[in-house]
Amino acid sequence: xxxxxxxxxxxxxxxxxxxxxxxxxxxxxxxxxxxxxxxxxxxxxxxxxxxxxxxxxxxxxxxxxxxxxxxxxxxxxxxxxxxxxxxxxxxxxxxxxxxxxxxxxxxxxxxxxxxxxxxxxxxxxxxxxxxxxxxxxxxxxxxxxxxxxxxxxxxxxxxxxxxx
Numbered sequence: 001x002x003x004x005x006x007x008x009x010x011x012x013x014x015x016x017x018x019x020x021x022x023x024x025x026x027x028x029x030x031x032x033x034x035x036x037x038x039x040x041x042x043x044x045x046x047x048x049x050x051x052x053x054x055x056x057x058x059x060x061x062x063x064x065x066x067x068x069x070x071x072x073x074x075x076x077x078x079x080x081x082x083x084x085x086x087x088x089x090x091x092x093x094x095x096x097x098x099x100x101x102x103x104x105x106x107x108x109x110x111x112x113x114x115x116x117x118x119x120x121x122x123x124x125x126x127x128x129x130x131x132x133x134x135x136x137x138x139x140x141x142x143x144x145x146x147x148x149x150x151x152x153x154x155x156x157x158x159x160x161x162x163x164x
Contacts, residue, residue, distance in 0.1 A: 033114055040065060041073055045082060045099055045107045050148070053086075053096040082106055 030039065037045075040063050047062055048054060054062075060070035074097055077083040082103030088094040099107070122130065 029114070029118060033110075033117060035110070037077075038073075041077060042107070042110065044070075044073060045077065045103050048083065048097060048099040049104055049107055053098040055088075055094055056097060059097065077103070 035042070043063055044059055047059065056070050056074055057067055059074070060067045063070065065073075074083060074085070078085060080102075082100060083097050084100050085095040085097055088096050122133065125133065
């Protein structure tokens with residue numbers, strides 16, 4: 001079976017090569033960082049920080065895991081003090097999960113450590129490569145926004161004034 005030719009732009013850049021290069025870089029960088037939480041736990045904390053309180057079923061869908069797995073992960077994050085559960089004021093049968101101050105502090109520290117590790121590598125780039133990387137920053141931000149839009153199934157659950 002013939003596979004379609006890779007998409008290329010006007011300059012002849014192979015988009016698949018760009019995607020694979022970014023993917024390999026991210027995998028290499030993440031593997032090199034020390035971590036005490038799984039990538040799924042980190043992504044869940046990040047989602048909660050970015051979007052606000054969520055139902056466990058929403059978090060499971062966003063992370064692509066089964067609801068019982070997300071429940072177990074949330075239980076562990078709650079024991080660590082990184083998240084808290086509260087009843088949804090509109091439906092007491094539903095628990096809303098939100099990031100705690102401790103969880104926000106943790107995720108900010110992990111991001112800072114990751115950024116510092118990447119900055120150390122960037123400092124070794126020649127000027128022309130640094131300029132090219134700097135020019136790509138807006139596109140990288142846009143990719144992140146597109147990814148977040150595809151992953152997040154709708155707006156976060158709104159908390160009533162009584163639940164804050």
